[in-house]
Structure formats: structure tokens, C-alpha cells
Amino acid sequence: MRLKNISVIIAIFIVLLLGGSLTLYWHALTPATVTITYTTTVTETLTRTIPPKIYPLTIVDALGRQVVVSSEPLRVISLSPSITEILFSLNLGSKVVAVDSFSDYPPEVVELKDKGVIEDIGGFWSPDLEKIVALAPDIIIADSDAHMKFKDKFEELGLNVIFIRGGAAATVEDILLDIMLVTKVFNVEDNGAKLVQNISVQLIAIEEKLKEAGKVKTLVLLGPPSLGLWTVGSGKFLNDIIRKAGGINIAEKYYGWIQLSLEEVISADPEVIIALVMGTTEDAKAVINEIVNSELSETSAVKNGRVYVLIGEADDIVSRPGPRVAKAVLLLAKILHSDIFGEQKRPDVVSMGG
Structure with missing residues (x-):
């Protein structure tokens, strides 16, 4: 019986050490106290593993508009080939329900369009707004250069649209900022940081060779x-x-x-x-x-x-x-x-x- 009690005490010691509660409870080890302390420590550990609440969140897009994303977007429409490429490069392809007619990369996009998994919503310069509304997207990602003219119509139709710089990007760095803007919408900023770092490493290597x-x-x-x-x-x-x-x-x-x-x-x-x-x-x-x-x-x-x-x-x-x-x-x-x-x-x- 004595050995059993020692084992319990050692076990509790380890739990308290991991939980950071050793100093507070070490002098109070009685059978009743041991049970209560164990329960409290486990509860605190579980609480710390609960992820922070992300949504709703407010995104400031490339036009300076504050766009509220009420919940995790599950149905996304891309209005340009470059936006489609960004979404798939961030492993968000499963959320894409429609793209423009020119989106053809990665090759998976073409396959999904052929199978009817991803809908075609028309040309880059003239998307089919009626079809877009019917698809009930959670979020639409648009190009501020090509789709600015549709901004008021998007709002009139009650569509939640986030504009990236897209064709209005002035530099390569602007393109990287577009990628990071998209990551914020979907809470995948870690993925975006890795992608941007990979692109930056390639650019630095080219720059070094051209020195x-x-x-x-x-x-x-x-x-x-x-x-x-x-x-x-x-x-x-x-x-x-x-x-x-x-x-x-x-x-x-x-x-x-x-x-x-x-x-x-x-x-x-x-x-x-x-x-x-x-x-x-x-x-x-x-x-x-x-x-x-x-x-x-x-x-x-x-x-x-x-x-x-x-x-x-x-x-x-x-x-x-x-x-x-x-x-x-x-x-x-x-x-x-x-x-x-x-x-x-x-x-x-x-x-x-x-």
C-alpha cells in the first residue's frame, strides 16, 4: 500500500510539473487534495489547446474597403486565372466552386471544370453575374484592375467580394502582398508565408546571378x-x-x-x-x-x-x-x-x- 501511495504521489508530481502548478500544491498532498488537483490541472491543459476564435473577421482589401467575413468561406468564386492559381497554390482548391473561362492552371482546374465540379462563370472581363448569384458563394475574389467596374453591382446583388491588386499590381512585391491578403481570408497565413518565402528565395537567387x-x-x-x-x-x-x-x-x-x-x-x-x-x-x-x-x-x-x-x-x-x-x-x-x-x-x- 505504501508503494502504491508513492506511485500516486510521483504521478501527481509529474502532472503538476507539466502544468506549472507544483509550487502551489506540493505542500497539500492529501488523498482528497490529490484528486481535486489532478482534475483542475487537466481542465486547464484542455483549455489551452482550444484554438482562438477567428471568424467573424474584417479584411481590408486592395481598394481599402473593409469586408466582413462572417464565417470560414466554404464556397469561393475566382474571377481571374491568377486568383485561381493563388487559391490552388494555397491548397484551397476544394473550396473553389467556380472560375473564369481562362483559368486553366494548375491542370487540375481543367479536369474539375470538365467534370462539372467547378463551374465556368464566363470571361475574365465579363463574368456572368446571374450565374454567380445562383452559385451562392460565401466569398468572391476579384481583380481590382479588371473588375472594379462591377463593384457597385456586386454590392447591389449582396455579394461578398474581396478585391486584390491583380492586374493593378505595380511590382512583384505587390503580387506577394496579394497572396498574403488571400491567406487572411481563409486563415492560412502560415501556408502563405511559406509560399512567399519560397518565391522570394528564387528571386534572390536570380538577383545574385545577375549582380x-x-x-x-x-x-x-x-x-x-x-x-x-x-x-x-x-x-x-x-x-x-x-x-x-x-x-x-x-x-x-x-x-x-x-x-x-x-x-x-x-x-x-x-x-x-x-x-x-x-x-x-x-x-x-x-x-x-x-x-x-x-x-x-x-x-x-x-x-x-x-x-x-x-x-x-x-x-x-x-x-x-x-x-x-x-x-x-x-x-x-x-x-x-x-x-x-x-x-x-x-x-x-x-x-x-x-
């Missing part, structure tokens, strides 16, 4: 020249991608999406011309042929055979302000600085010699 490299004068065309010499200026994430890839955007003195004159381009004399085109390999070759046989042939880019057309996934990677942004920087860095990163060998990057 001693010279800047390459670059023109990025947003489509074939036949539609006009449309390109990107400062204040847009694509301009920052060019800079981080070791280039100098010849249109950087302008702001936003702008159309250059032929004279301006020839005067700036880009060393590399990159065209972003929605099309096939044959379409890409046709664009290169158009550039080579135009007045743009006077540029160093054409003279030195440094004209490239990005189609398919390569076009998407560079055009979308999402979690593949480090890949976008590396993709352009391989074009601008092949001496450092090696030749760009992708079927969706078509060159003059390809």
Missing part, C-alpha cells in the same frame, strides 16, 4: 505588331519582372499600358524583342516573320537574331500576376542573359532561329 551582369534594352510587345506596338510602361508588374530579369524596359518612361510609335522603338533600339501572343507555334512564327520584315528590322534585336514570341504556358507565366512570378522572372532572364542562365529551351518560347 555583375549588364542591363539589356528590352521591348515586350503585347500581341503582334499588326495590332499596334502595344507594350508596358512603369507602374505595372510586368515592368518590374523585366527589371528583375536583368532588362531595361525601353518604355519605362511611360506609365501603364501604352502604344509606342515605330519611330520611338527604332530610336530606343531594343537589343531584345519579346512578343506575348495567344496562339500556336505557327502563329508565333508568323509574328516573327512580321517583325523581321518590317521597319523593326533596323533594331539591334532583329539584326542579332534576338526576337522571341511567348505562347501557351510561357505567355501565361509572364502575363499572370500570381504565384508563378519567380518562374516569369527566370523565363525572361534566360532570354536576356543566356550566357548566365543557359539557353531558353521551351517549345512555347519561339525564336528567330527556332
